[in-house]
Amino acid sequence: MKSQGQHWCSSSDKNCKVSFREKLLIIDSNLGVQDVENLKFLCIGLVPNKKLEKSSSASDVFEHLLAEDLLSEEDPFFLAELLYIIRQKKLLQHLSCTKEEVERLLPTRQRVSLFRNLLYELSEGIDSENLKDMIFLLKDSLPKTEMTSLSFLAFLEKQGKIDEDDLTCLEDLCKTVVPKLLRNIEKYKREKAAQIVTPPVDKEAESYQGEEELVSQTDFKTFLEALPEESWQNKHAGSNEILSHVFQWLGFTVRIHNDVTKGEMEKVLQEQKCNPAHADGDCFVFCILTHGKFGAVYSSDEALIPIREIMSHFTALQCPRLAEKPKLFFIQACQGEEIQPSVSIEADALNPEQAPTSLQDSIPAEADFLLGLATVPGYVSFRHVEEGSWYIQSLCNHLKKLVPRCEDILSILTAVNDDVSRRVDKQGTKKQMPQPAFTLRKKLVFPVPLNALSL
Numbered sequence: 166m167k168s169q170g171q172h173w174c175s176s177s178d179k180n181c182k183v184s185f186r187e188k189l190l191i192i193d194s195n196l197g198v199q200d201v202e203n204l205k206f207l208c209i210g211l212v213p214n215k216k217l218e219k220s221s222s223a224s225d226v227f228e229h230l231l232a233e234d235l236l237s238e239e240d241p242f243f244l245a246e247l248l249y250i251i252r253q254k255k256l257l258q259h260l261s262c263t264k265e266e267v268e269r270l271l272p273t274r275q276r277v278s279l280f281r282n283l284l285y286e287l288s289e290g291i292d293s294e295n296l297k298d299m300i301f302l303l304k305d306s307l308p309k310t311e312m313t314s315l316s317f318l319a320f321l322e323k324q325g326k327i328d329e330d331d332l333t334c335l336e337d338l339c340k341t342v343v344p345k346l347l348r349n350i351e352k353y354k355r356e357k358a359a360q361i362v363t364p365p366v367d368k369e370a371e372s373y374q375g376e377e378e379l380v381s382q383t384d385f386k387t388f389l390e391a392l393p394e395e396s397w398q399n400k401h402a403g404s405n406e407i408l409s410h411v412f413q414w415l416g417f418t419v420r421i422h423n424d425v426t427k428g429e430m431e432k433v434l435q436e437q438k439c440n441p442a443h444a445d446g447d448c449f450v451f452c453i454l455t456h457g458k459f460g461a462v463y464s465s466d467e468a469l470i471p472i473r474e475i476m477s478h479f480t481a482l483q484c485p486r487l488a489e490k491p492k493l494f495f496i497q498a499c500q501g502e503e504i505q506p507s508v509s510i511e512a513d514a515l516n517p518e519q520a521p522t523s524l525q526d527s528i529p530a531e532a533d534f535l536l537g538l539a540t541v542p543g544y545v546s547f548r549h550v551e552e553g554s555w556y557i558q559s560l561c562n563h564l565k566k567l568v569p570r571c572e573d574i575l576s577i578l579t580a581v582n583d584d585v586s587r588r589v590d591k592q593g594t595k596k597q598m599p600q601p602a603f604t605l606r607k608k609l610v611f612p613v614p615l616n617a618l619s620l
Contacts (some may be wrong), residue, residue, distance in 0.1 A: 185238040188259045192248070193223040195256055199313075200228065203251045206315055207277050207285060211235060235276070241269075243276050247464035250277060252287060273477040276441040280329035283330035283353040284322070287335070290346050298342045329357070410450055411561040415448065415568065415611050418442075434478045448609070449479065449494045454557070456500035472496060472536065480531055493574070493607050495537045497554050535603040537578060559584045564611075574600070574609040 196204075204226045205217045212229045220226050227244070232234035235243045241260045248256050249267045257263060291299070291314035296440045299317065300307060312320070318335075326334045327498035332350055339346040409419050424432060426432045443449065453475075456463045461471045472494070481488035559581045578601045 173420045192256050197222045204247055207247055216284040234434055263288045271352055273474045280614045281357050289317055295343050299338050299361050333609050407561045412566050414614055426466040427464040430464055438478045438484045448491050451489055452495045454497045462498055491533050493535045497557050512575045532604050532606050537601045554584050569613050
């Protein structure tokens with residue numbers, strides 16, 4: 166498997182790299198000084214600030230994006246996103262893409278944060294007179310240097326006067342100087358609220374019945390995906406079997422796919438997105454067992470697929486038959502040979518150097534999704550070579566134990582967290598903590614199977 170971020174070394178590849186750099190140089194030559202400042206601003210939080218401060222040209226910024234694995238010839242989408250935001254859409258042709266293609270992919274591949282996008286939008290709406298008035302209102306706390314609307318907002322952020330959770334200062338300024346920009350701030354708040362994890366439902370909360378009940382019958386449709394790597398089935402047969410067994414027990418129709426390439430995965434996602442049987446089901450479960458890094462999983466042909474991209478196929482817009490129904494995704498992401506391969510406990514996922522801080526980034530910005538990952542960002546997960554992964558073992562065991570007690574899914578996942586966090590390897594040095602993120606609006610309770618005592 167290729168290591169992410171490494172470059173290949175054939176002579177033909179080197180020629181391709183030069184060709185791609187020539188395209189970047191053409192883009193650079195078509196960007197002005199303000200465009201460069203815009204690019205630098207949009208890259209804050211993704212590229213180290215010191216590197217951005219030293220960048221005097223677009224090519225400098227591109228070099229940093231290449232170094233940070235945010236840009237490559239194989240995947241230039243982030244640069245396409247940046248050009249789209251700064252309204253240099255004509256330059257997209259040099260990346261062999263169109264404005265329409267960028268708009269289609271943005272919902273699932275957007276890298277620039279909502280907060281960064283908001284500040285950039287506001288900077289475009291603040292003209293020179295507006296800026297003069299805002300500077301006057303904050304005169305005592307500003308440096309005596311010329312500012313653009315963008316550098317003004319960047320300064321407020323750097324000084325801690327505004328952040329993604331506190332826009333009071335900015336709202337006060339807009340209310341006094343440019344009231345129409347308050348609409349942008351309100352829009353940001355709504356979009357951000359859609360990404361916030363809903364707190365677990367209290368056990369004493371109302372039990373939903375009838376048409377409002379999220380799970381009301383045993384005619385469920387589910388989809389069990391396995392994305393194995395080399396010798397996967399030997400390593401994960403236990404996890405595959407127990408998952409299939411438990412979800413069949415719960416009344417789900419289980420479909421298993423082994424050794425799925427990226428192309429095959431896309432085909433399966435399209436088939437499931439358009440599956441007419443979803444209209445009769447009440448819940449959709451998607452399990453992936455594979456190698457990967459946080460926020461993405463590997464296909465059997467070594468392509469890295471963002472989890473958000475997978476989940477985006479099942480939004481209300483993309484899959485109307487699953488609208489307002491719970492969609493659960495359980496990810497066991499493994500990277501199996503790096504830690505103590507000779508003992509009975511092996512590592513499933515390596516620690517990426519710059520893992521995202523929140524699982525929530527992987528979830529589409531709408532209701533009724535749940536994503537369960539085997540480990541918190543930046544840490545390894547483990548499996549027993551005979552019994553399967555700690556996470557999948559615990560998930561299945563607690564489903565068997567707690568579904569008959571009518572526990573909801575969040576209570577079950579809390580018990581899974583407690584169980585897995587207490588496990589250690591033989592040396593007593595390695596531990597693991599799973600992490601769920603969700604936008605469920607109601608308590609999700611699986612109906613108790615008729616043969617609940619026989620499993």
